[in-house]
Amino acid sequence: MRRCAIVTGVSAGLGEALAGQLLARGYDVLGVGRRRSPRLAGTRFAFVHADLARVDALEQALVPAFTTLAACSPDFACLINNAATVGGVGLLGTLGGAGIAADLDVNLAAPVIAADCFCRIFADPGCERRIVNVSSGAAQSPIAGAALYSIAKAGLEMLTRALAAEQGGGRLRAVTLRPGVIDTPMQEAMRGQPVERLPGVAMFRDFHASGRLVAPAGVATKVVVRLVEGEIDNGRTYAYAEL
Ligand SMILES: NC(=O)c1ccc[n+]([C@@H]2O[C@H](COP(=O)([O-])OP(=O)(O)OC[C@H]3O[C@@H](n4cnc5c(N)ncnc54)[C@H](OP(=O)(O)O)[C@@H]3O)[C@@H](O)[C@H]2O)c1
Structure with a gap:
């Protein structure tokens, strides 16, 4: 059985751990991002080099790499929309148009483009296909200073539901993952923010100080076993505790 996976944002954190775990389990893996x-x-x-903030050039970067992978006629193909940025931290009123657009491009437009390319190129009904959209509890509960992140993640969760509605649950299914709190550069970036930009910063400092952060490798193993390889409900949101 030939299995392949596409993972965005594989330079660090959860994406790097997911790609490593998938390679260890025998998948062909395509990493997408700015850094290897x-x-x-x-x-x-x-690896395909792509800055997910450059959405105008993204399709051009993804199509050849996806096509090469699909040409190997995999029995199973999975897209994990993992990459995200917290670069746009700050209160509404201070953000500015360019920063808002760049943040929403990375966290929302880019995963939609990747999903669109995936549905088009991995079109063989004989191939079982999955899309895992990595979201956050912030999709549901706003955090003062992280509005753009929450807005994008809420949109990403609707991408999962739209895929489930459109693809009819046949051999292409989609799920959302809210992965809990993981010990990655993103958490480090959040707890290092000044309180004026991120009034909710105390929560991130407490995650670290209280030892609540989970190692990326452990989360990645659970994600692969439960959401990539296990039985899933099409369109559902899975929290870390359910993995
Ligand atoms: N860590 C947590 O506690 C936590 C909690 C809830 C949800 N999540 C979600 O889990 C996922 C992984 O988070 P993480 O903590 O592993 O984040 P991370 O450590 O910050 O890693 C993010 C990855 O995304 C890539 N990326 C960011 N901007 C990019 C761009 N413009 N173009 C291409 N790649 C870009 C980064 O690559 P570069 O090297 O190019 O920057 C990096 O590989 C994200 O979707 C995040 O929202 C994380």
């Missing part, structure tokens, strides 16, 4: 990880290598790993 020295830990991801070998003949089954390919």
Whole structure:
């Protein structure tokens, strides 16, 4: 059985751990992002350079790489929309149009484009296909200073539901993951924010101080076993505790 996976944002954090876990389990893995990880290598790993903030050029970057992977006629193909940024932290009223657009491009437009390319290129009904959209509890509960992140994640969760509605639950299914609190550069960036930009910063400092952050490798293993390889309900949101 030939299995392949596409993971966005594989230079660090959860994406790097997911790609590593998938390689270890025998998948062909395509990483998408601005930077590679020295830990991801070998003949089954390919990387396509793409800045997800450059949505005008994204399709052009993804199509050849997706087409090459699909041409191997995999029995199973999975897209994990993992990459995200918290670059646009700050209160509404201070953000500015360019920063707002760039943040929403990375966190929302880019995953929609990746899903659109995936549905079009991995069109073989003989191939079982999945899309895992990595969201956050912030999609449901706003955090003062992180409005753009919450707005994008809420939209990403609707992408999952739209895919489930459109694709009819046949051999292409989609789920949302809210992965809990993970010990990654993103958490470090959040707890390092000044309180004026991120009034909710105390929560992130407490995650770290109280030892609540989970190692990315452990989360990645659960995600692969439960959401990539296990039985899933099409269109559903899965919290870390359910994995
Ligand atoms: N960590 C947590 O506690 C937590 C909690 C809830 C949800 N999540 C979600 O889990 C996912 C992974 O988060 P993480 O904590 O692992 O984040 P992270 O450590 O910040 O890693 C983010 C990844 O996204 C990539 N990325 C960011 N901007 C990009 C751009 N413009 N173009 C291409 N790639 C870009 C980064 O690559 P570069 O090297 O190019 O920057 C990096 O590989 C995200 O969707 C996040 O929202 C995380």
